[in-house]
Amino acid sequence: MTRFSFLLRRPFELIPVLIGISLISFVLLQLTPGDPARLLLGPKASEEAIALIRQRYGLDQPLFVQYYYYIKNVLGGDFGQSMSFRSAIGPVLLERIGPTLYILVYGLFLSVLLTLLLGVLAARSRGRWLDQTIRVICVVGVGVPSYFVGLLLILVLSLNFGLFPVSGYADSFVANLHHLFLPALTIAISVTPILTRNFRATLLQQMNAGYAVAALSKGVPENKVFWRHVFWNSLLPTVSLFGVVASFLIGGTVVIENVFNIPGLGLLLVRSVLSRDYLVVQGVTLVMASGIVISNLIIDIVVAALDPRVKT
Amino acid sequence: MTKSLSSPARWLRQEAPTSLKIGLAVTLLWVLAAALAPVLSSFDPIAIDAANAVLPPSADHFLGTDSVGRDILARILYGARIDLLMAVAGVIGPFILGTAIGLLAGYSGGWIDAVLMRIVEVTISFPYFVLVIAIVSIMGPGLTSYIVSLTVVNWVTYARLVRSETLVLANADFILAARVLGFRGRRIMFRHIFPNAIVPSSVFLMTDAVLTIVLGSSLGFLGLGVQPPTPEWGVMIAEGRTYLGTAWWISLCPGLALCSLAFGLSLIADGVAQILDPEA
Numbered sequence: 396m397t398r399f400s401f402l403l404r405r406p407f408e409l410i411p412v413l414i415g416i417s418l419i420s421f422v423l424l425q426l427t428p429g430d431p432a433r434l435l436l437g438p439k440a441s442e443e444a445i446a447l448i449r450q451r452y453g454l455d456q457p458l459f460v461q462y463y464y465y466i467k468n469v470l471g472g473d474f475g476q477s478m479s480f481r482s483a484i485g486p487v488l489l490e491r492i493g494p495t496l497y498i499l500v501y502g503l504f505l506s507v508l509l510t511l512l513l514g515v516l517a518a519r520s521r522g523r524w525l526d527q528t529i530r531v532i533c534v535v536g537v538g539v540p541s542y543f544v545g546l547l548l549i550l551v552l553s554l555n556f557g558l559f560p561v562s563g564y565a566d567s568f569v570a571n572l573h574h575l576f577l578p579a580l581t582i583a584i585s586v587t588p589i590l591t592r593n594f595r596a597t598l599l600q601q602m603n604a605g606y607a608v609a610a611l612s613k614g615v616p617e618n619k620v621f622w623r624h625v626f627w628n629s630l631l632p633t634v635s636l637f638g639v640v641a642s643f644l645i646g647g648t649v650v651i652e653n654v655f656n657i658p659g660l661g662l663l664l665v666r667s668v669l670s671r672d673y674l675v676v677q678g679v680t681l682v683m684a685s686g687i688v689i690s691n692l693i694i695d696i697v698v699a700a701l702d703p704r705v706k707t
Numbered sequence: 708m709t710k711s712l713s714s715p716a717r718w719l720r721q722e723a724p725t726s727l728k729i730g731l732a733v734t735l736l737w738v739l740a741a742a743l744a745p746v747l748s749s750f751d752p753i754a755i756d757a758a759n760a761v762l763p764p765s766a767d768h769f770l771g772t773d774s775v776g777r778d779i780l781a782r783i784l785y786g787a788r789i790d791l792l793m794a795v796a797g798v799i800g801p802f803i804l805g806t807a808i809g810l811l812a813g814y815s816g817g818w819i820d821a822v823l824m825r826i827v828e829v830t831i832s833f834p835y836f837v838l839v840i841a842i843v844s845i846m847g848p849g850l851t852s853y854i855v856s857l858t859v860v861n862w863v864t865y866a867r868l869v870r871s872e873t874l875v876l877a878n879a880d881f882i883l884a885a886r887v888l889g890f891r892g893r894r895i896m897f898r899h900i901f902p903n904a905i906v907p908s909s910v911f912l913m914t915d916a917v918l919t920i921v922l923g924s925s926l927g928f929l930g931l932g933v934q935p936p937t938p939e940w941g942v943m944i945a946e947g948r949t950y951l952g953t954a955w956w957i958s959l960c961p962g963l964a965l966c967s968l969a970f971g972l973s974l975i976a977d978g979v980a981q982i983l984d985p986e987a
Contacts, residue, residue: 415828423842538966539921540941540965543944546962550951550955642833649929679837687833691832
């Protein structure tokens with residue numbers, strides 16, 4: 396019980412961060428050019444009509460009152476009206492979360508596979524050509540823009556060999572495993588270098604740790620020391636790194652959804668910026684920031700479950 | 708190190724890590740290409756020439772032409788100016804702002820530190836790229852909003868690095884010695900802590916330049932960064948998207964240019980990290 400009791404406390408500690416996030420996204424909207432009432436009614440509206448709208452939507456109230464209403468609405472799932480969709484934003488956001496989550500989780504899964512493979516290969520051949528090659532790939536990989544990787548994959552695998560669709564989203568979970576393979580692979584390629592570098596370093600560090608040296612000197616075969624002890628102990632720091640990677644991943648999906656034309660939050664975000672649909676931009680920003688907070692909470696729980704020492 | 712200070716050129720030839728040498732060479736090559744763009748290519752990077760649209764690479768146009776007949780090589784060379792500028796301008800603002808705030812937070816402590824670190828915590832909980840896009844949406848796309856949004860979002864990383872280093876240094880023996888000698892707080896902060904506290908963040912600066920150039924070109928690619936017809940590499944890659952199956956060179960050439968510059972900068976970062984921390 397004591398081991399997991401911090402998990403009950405943790406959500407409450409997140410409240411200040413969530414308030415901060417909502418404040419920033421509220422302020423962002425305040426900074427947008429133009430009077431929202433005028434934007435809503437168009438340039439020819441009369442002063443009376445504008446005053447009426449301002450009153451109706453509480454725009455004549457002080458900012459902190461407006462913030463209070465904003466929070467109240469958002470908690471009730473009301474993100475306002477989209478100008479370009481001519482409908483409520485809440486349902487639009489809800490509909491877009493699915494595809495984004497799908498490629499995020501799919502991409503993360505592929506990158507974990509790649510990281511485990513490359514990290515182990517590099518660490519076990521330390522200093523030899525295989526290790527050097529993997530290291531160079533990781534150095535280069537950080538600087539290769541994900542949208543360019545996506546276009547290359549489309550060019551080779553879709554256009555030349557016709558193995559995968561160029562864009563879009565299928566309607567069943569199983570069909571999407573094939574349909575969204577390229578976008579997921581693109582995401583995996585963009586985060587694998589960071590994760591692999593870290594995983595390799597941790598593996599090497601653990602190989603030199605006291606317990607591993609002791610086991611080796613007792614005559615335990617190296618293979619056994621590696622797979623029984625070193626490997627498992629090295630997973631933990633890499634899992635903690637996922638918190639940093641989560642932010643990177645969500646940014647990555649914004650770009651990749653636009654490359655592959657996937658109807659997720661990222662495509663919505665960019666389209667809304669281009670069409671100046673500020674309320675939608677605000678909504679997407681808020682949802683994505685909350686996503687990061689939630690994913691950090693999940694990582695905390697996973698780390699606590701894996702590591703009995705965690706008691707914060 | 709003392710020997711190297713006497714002759715940087717010899718040190719670079721003999722002792723510098725290979726990655727640093729290659730990285731510097733590649734980056735320098737792009738700086739030269741950007742500076743000598745008008746000499747290296749006689750084509751106009753912006754003027755439309757519909758008669759020569761979508762030509763494959765040839766003796767006239769080494770890298771072919773794009774959908775409105777502009778020479779790709781010329782656009783890549785002029786584009787190097789924009790992309791190099793984005794790499795430099797994108798890291799300097801955050802570096803200065805973040806260092807100032809990190810130093811202030813670390814050195815003053817107390818409620819100033821608490822408030823500043825809360826702001827850092829909240830900013831970090833935003834997905835980096837999404838917050839940049841949100842700020843760009845307010846200011847409108849372009850180079851200025853790119854620099855402003857990066858500064859607003861990315862100072863956080865530097866502030867954290869400098870703050871934690873400042874906290875360590877504040878208890879170091881040489882600082883205690885300076886205090887015993889009766890130096891004032893401001894002198895200790897700027898003359899003694901500051902030069903040492905910026906070492907880790909200066910290393911990160913190089914890695915950050917790579918991330919920044921990728922981010923800037925991504926914005927260009929999405930239509931939220933530098934606007935066409937300016938020859939920016941991300942913009943050029945986007946322009947070739949619809950021709951990917953028929954005229955691969957339009958997207959591929961600027962893409963490779965971007966990768967090679969990012970590669971050069973990554974190798975510099977890798978080399979610098981190796982010098983300062985040979986264990987990793």
